[in-house]
Amino acid sequence: MTTAQAPALNVENLQVEFAVRGGRVQAVRGVSMAVQAGQTLAIVGESGCGKSVAMMSLLGLIPTPPGRVVAGSAQLQGRQLLGLPEQQLNRLRGAEIAMIFQDPMSALNPTMKIGDQIAETLRVHVGMPRREAWRRAVALLDRVGVPAAAERANQYPFEFSGGMLQRAMIAMSLACKPAVLIADEPTTALDVTIQNQVLDLMQELQREMGMAIVLITHDLGVVARMADQVAVMYAGQIVEYGSVEDIFARSAHPYTLGLKQAMPAVAGSGERLAAIAGSPPDLFAPPPGCGFCERCPYAMSICQRTGPQLLALDAGHSARCWLQHPQAAGQPAPVYRSEVQP
Amino acid sequence: MLVFILKRLLSGVITIWFIASATFLAMHAVPGDPLANPKAVSEEIRQNLASRYGLDQPLPKQYLVFMGNLLQGDFGISFTQKNRRVNDIIREHFPVSALLGVLALVIATAGGILWGALTAIYRDKWPDSLIMLLVVISISVPSFVFALLGQLAILKLNSWLGFSLLPVAGWGSLAHMWMPALVLGLGTMAYLTRLMRSSMLEVAAADYLRTARAKGLPGRRIFFRHQLRNAILPVVTVLGPAIAAITTGGFVVELVFAIPGLGRYFVQAVQQLDYTVIMGTTVFYGAFLVFMVLAVDILYGVIDPRIRLVGAGGE
Numbered sequence: 100m101t102t103a104q105a106p107a108l109n110v111e112n113l114q115v116e117f118a119v120r121g122g123r124v125q126a127v128r129g130v131s132m133a134v135q136a137g138q139t140l141a142i143v144g145e146s147g148c149g150k151s152v153a154m155m156s157l158l159g160l161i162p163t164p165p166g167r168v169v170a171g172s173a174q175l176q177g178r179q180l181l182g183l184p185e186q187q188l189n190r191l192r193g194a195e196i197a198m199i200f201q202d203p204m205s206a207l208n209p210t211m212k213i214g215d216q217i218a219e220t221l222r223v224h225v226g227m228p229r230r231e232a233w234r235r236a237v238a239l240l241d242r243v244g245v246p247a248a249a250e251r252a253n254q255y256p257f258e259f260s261g262g263m264l265q266r267a268m269i270a271m272s273l274a275c276k277p278a279v280l281i282a283d284e285p286t287t288a289l290d291v292t293i294q295n296q297v298l299d300l301m302q303e304l305q306r307e308m309g310m311a312i313v314l315i316t317h318d319l320g321v322v323a324r325m326a327d328q329v330a331v332m333y334a335g336q337i338v339e340y341g342s343v344e345d346i347f348a349r350s351a352h353p354y355t356l357g358l359k360q361a362m363p364a365v366a367g368s369g370e371r372l373a374a375i376a377g378s379p380p381d382l383f384a385p386p387p388g389c390g391f392c393e394r395c396p397y398a399m400s401i402c403q404r405t406g407p408q409l410l411a412l413d414a415g416h417s418a419r420c421w422l423q424h425p426q427a428a429g430q431p432a433p434v435y436r437s438e439v440q441p
Numbered sequence: 442m443l444v445f446i447l448k449r450l451l452s453g454v455i456t457i458w459f460i461a462s463a464t465f466l467a468m469h470a471v472p473g474d475p476l477a478n479p480k481a482v483s484e485e486i487r488q489n490l491a492s493r494y495g496l497d498q499p500l501p502k503q504y505l506v507f508m509g510n511l512l513q514g515d516f517g518i519s520f521t522q523k524n525r526r527v528n529d530i531i532r533e534h535f536p537v538s539a540l541l542g543v544l545a546l547v548i549a550t551a552g553g554i555l556w557g558a559l560t561a562i563y564r565d566k567w568p569d570s571l572i573m574l575l576v577v578i579s580i581s582v583p584s585f586v587f588a589l590l591g592q593l594a595i596l597k598l599n600s601w602l603g604f605s606l607l608p609v610a611g612w613g614s615l616a617h618m619w620m621p622a623l624v625l626g627l628g629t630m631a632y633l634t635r636l637m638r639s640s641m642l643e644v645a646a647a648d649y650l651r652t653a654r655a656k657g658l659p660g661r662r663i664f665f666r667h668q669l670r671n672a673i674l675p676v677v678t679v680l681g682p683a684i685a686a687i688t689t690g691g692f693v694v695e696l697v698f699a700i701p702g703l704g705r706y707f708v709q710a711v712q713q714l715d716y717t718v719i720m721g722t723t724v725f726y727g728a729f730l731v732f733m734v735l736a737v738d739i740l741y742g743v744i745d746p747r748i749r750l751v752g753a754g755g756e
Contacts, residue, residue, distance in 0.1 A: 158654075158655055159654075160651055160654055160655060185660070186659075188657075189657040189658070189659060190657065191657065192654070192655055192656065192657030193655060193656035193657035193658070194657060197655065197656075198655040200648060200651070200652065200655075202648060205647065205648040205649065206648045206649055206651070206652045207649055207652065208649045208652075208653070208666075208667050208671070209649070209671065209746075209747065210670055210671055210674075210744070210745060210746060210747075211666070211667075219656065219658065219662075219666075220656050220657075223656070223657065223658055223659070223662070224657060255746040255747065257746075257747050268652075271656070272655075272656075
């Protein structure tokens with residue numbers, strides 16, 4: 100699998116709006132990203148930055164109305180996802196592109212056996228007969244590390260622990276060997292040791308099946324561990340995009356720096372965490388300039404007036420910040436500084 | 442599961458005992474007695490009854506005798522109807538009430554689920570508003586009004602058709618049953634519709650429905666397998682009380698439609714202070730309701746696996 104190949108998922112200029120009383124909230128404002136087969140793209144950002152909405156809109160999972168994809172394109176292995184009629188979308192969802200969610204306790208049907216819920220995917224997409232689908236479901240449960248899978252398949256979600264449920268969710272989403280797996284904060288609801296096991300499992304299955312993973316998270320620790328590429332999102336836009344080394348070692352956007360400083364480090368325990376002061380702009384009426392400038396320690400006068408474009412820095416590394424503009428030389432740029440530790 | 446049922450049966454017996462005792466006390470607290478009207482009963486029956494049921498005895502003694510008979514399943518002989526055993530009255534007339542009740546319940550449940558699901562699908566559109574308006578009317582207007590309106594509707598329908606499609610009152614064939622069962626079930630149907638609507642909307646917003654969509658399931662499958670089944674659960678919970686509402690409502694509807702059900706005897710007995718019939722029908726209805734609620738709980742366990750385990754594991 101070379102990088103020259105068409106990406107498993109290629110999103111361009113995605114814009115999503117929600118109609119609310121008296122106007123529209125621009126939740127996603129022109130997001131572009133691509134992820135190759137076998138690679139992991141992490142989307143990082145605080146709550147409400149649009150990371151989940153962007154991914155759910157690809158699968159047609161945002162409630163419409165009020166939600167609406169205004170513009171953009173999303174190609175799954177070269178096939179357009181956006182604007183597909185429900186029936187054709189259903190053929191792809193769960194088969195070519197699958198999704199797992201944050202809270203496994205509520206993401207599974209409480210009155211249906213785990214085995215049936217996994218087998219259901221196979222029966223609908225592959226047309227597998229009932230018995231065979233059940234056997235395959237048991238095998239999948241076994242593969243994701245659920246002990247005594249044959250018995251556990253007969254149980255209901257309330258009889259599973261959170262970690263086991265997330266494993267079952269993974270088994271369900273990967274049943275049809277999708278090209279892309281979108282994982283929306285898959286470990287946020289789990290405790291730390293279980294988090295590790297689930298992340299391990301996802302990496303293991305990725306190596307085995309070669310799917311692309313889009314990992315939505317706000318945990319930079321998870322990003323460092325899992326991601327090949329990282330997209331940092333803020334106020335509905337990608338503010339920095341690059342390889343995991345770019346993002347951690349050569350952070351080029353003040354927001355990325357702020358996120359890193361807000362990350363607890365074991366060595367420096369006892370110190371207060373540095374928080375980013377202020378709150379994100381109201382996307383009901385986005386500011387004309389940069390969305391971050393109210394909170395940015397490096398803000399210049401241009402930041403108030405005009406929002407910056409994504410500026411390419413190196414191959415594959417870009418940042419939406421005026422500080423990276425060639426004409427911004429002489430400004431107190433926060434880039435490539437040694438204070439930054441990977 | 443067995444322990445759960447046994448426990449519930451035991452508490453049911455206690456409930457019935459309580460119903461019997463309370464009714465007994467309330468009945469004797471009412472001034473007069475069934476033998477007060479000399480026309481209603483002849484002298485020798487009065488003697489017979491007085492000695493058999495010890496009406497001249499002090500109240501605690503009467504209570505013990507009554508309980509003793511009850512334990513043997515003997516409700517005694519009616520005070521007002523010559524030589525008619527209460528057990529026979531129940532045996533002859535309860536099936537009529539039960540048939541009417543079951544039909545009403547089926548109409549109410551099926552209608553409630555159907556209308557409730559429809560209002561949820563057409564949320565905030567005109568079918569929703571229309572059905573919810575009818576629901577409010579059905580809940581607030583008492584059943585005897587609907588009973589009379591129903592009879593009027595049948596009359597109009599028959600005269601418009603030129604032949605008798607449905608009988609206005611009476612009992613005997615399925616044609617007799619539709620209108621009274623509909624009237625009887627209407628209030629419950631409206632209540633279930635409201636419940637089903639809110640339950641459907643709640644489930645529609647649940648995470649697992651999003652999962653089902655993310656799995657690429659066709660809409661029909663999501664609706665039936667994932668949404669409807671989970672939305673029905675709260676409806677099943679209230680079926681017990683719904684049966685109670687329908688059985689008690691039956692008294693009025695039976696009177697209006699001249700149906701020879703048990704309800705008529707129940708009402709008559711209270712008017713005439715017919716001790717044995719009051720006690721017999723009350724205890725019988727009480728036992729019936731306790732049993733139905735238990736049956737609903739067991740049914741709930743079958744539908745909702747979470748309850749099943751708690752019931753068994755709770756022991």
